[in-house]
Amino acid sequence: MEEQNEISSINPTLSRRDLMRLALVAPAALAASRFMIEGGPALAAPKAAPAPKVSGPFKLPPLKYPYNALVRSIDESTMRIHHGKHHQAYVDKLNEAVAKAPALKGKSAQSMLMGLDAVPENVRDAVRNNAGGHVNHTMFWEIIGPKGGGAPTGDIATIINTNFGSFANFKAKFEEAGTKRFGSGWVWLVGDAGKFGIISTPNQDSPLLQGLFPVMGNDVWEHAYYLKYQNKRADYLKAWWNVVDWNAVNKRIAYMRANARG
Numbered sequence: 001m002e003e004q005n006e007i008s009s010i011n012p013t014l015s016r017r018d019l020m021r022l023a024l025v026a027p028a029a030l031a032a033s034r035f036m037i038e039g040g041p042a043l044a045a046p047k048a049a050p051a052p053k054v055s056g057p058f059k060l061p062p063l064k065y066p067y068n069a070l071v072r073s074i075d076e077s078t079m080r081i082h083h084g085k086h087h088q089a090y091v092d093k094l095n096e097a098v099a100k101a102p103a104l105k106g107k108s109a110q111s112m113l114m115g116l117d118a119v120p121e122n123v124r125d126a127v128r129n130n131a132g133g134h135v136n137h138t139m140f141w142e143i144i145g146p147k148g149g150g151a152p153t154g155d156i157a158t159i160i161n162t163n164f165g166s167f168a169n170f171k172a173k174f175e176e177a178g179t180k181r182f183g184s185g186w187v188w189l190v191g192d193a194g195k196f197g198i199i200s201t202p203n204q205d206s207p208l209l210q211g212l213f214p215v216m217g218n219d220v221w222e223h224a225y226y227l228k229y230q231n232k233r234a235d236y237l238k239a240w241w242n243v244v245d246w247n248a249v250n251k252r253i254a255y256m257r258a259n260a261r262g
């Protein structure tokens with residue numbers, strides 16, 4: 001169980017432990033975390049994002065490819081709705097949440113997730129779900145693309161072969177974890193201080209909540225695949241490899257290594 005209710009941001013008698021936890025979200029104290037995620041690779045500034053319903057610091061990052069660029073695995077309607085409606089909604093709700101919590105001003109979505117216990121309680125669940133949704137989907141659009149598919153190359157190939165024996169075995173384990181995730185969620189390859197593993201998370205929970213770096217992940221919410229695959233999540237998971245951009249995954253690994261702590 002997570003201790004989410006221990007800190008009150010208005011409690012004048014914070015314990016030393018509480019102060020240490022609060023320090024996790026102070027800008028300078030991110031160095032104490034295992035990973036520095038500020039900015040992250042390819043968290044591009046928006047260019048032509050749809051006008052948000054709620055103004056705020058968070059914006060929908062534009063796709064770097066057309067909505068119909070991935071039709072061999074993901075149909076155009078799914079891409080359009082997933083990016084333009086679902087991801088936009090996470091951004092809007094995250095902006096709504098931070099507007100209600102002045103203490104969060106200037107903080108990145110990633111730092112909020114890494115120090116969720118210190119996020120004011122009145123918006124903590126909203127931040128968990130919507131900062132999670134924003135960060136998870138930003139990663140998702142980044143690691144898929146029209147030049148994706150084929151066998152892994154570079155660092156990710158080495159990591160897969162070292163930790164899982166072969167690409168075939170890695171795919172099987174990743175697909176199994178994604179298929180078994182009950183309800184909505186994500187399946188991930190995560191990194192932690194040089195170790196790598198496959199996990200799944202419910203809802204929009206980011207691996208950052210556990211201090212794990214999300215190297216790559218697939219969205220197994222029905223909204224990610226239902227129009228083309230209906231109830232056949234396993235077929236979607238299998239087809240998804242055809243759009244995974246290994247160069248983009250390698251950029252995330254390089255970022256993780258450059259910023260890992262401890």
Ligand code: MN3
Nearest residue numbers: 086219221224
């Ligand atoms: Mn989604």
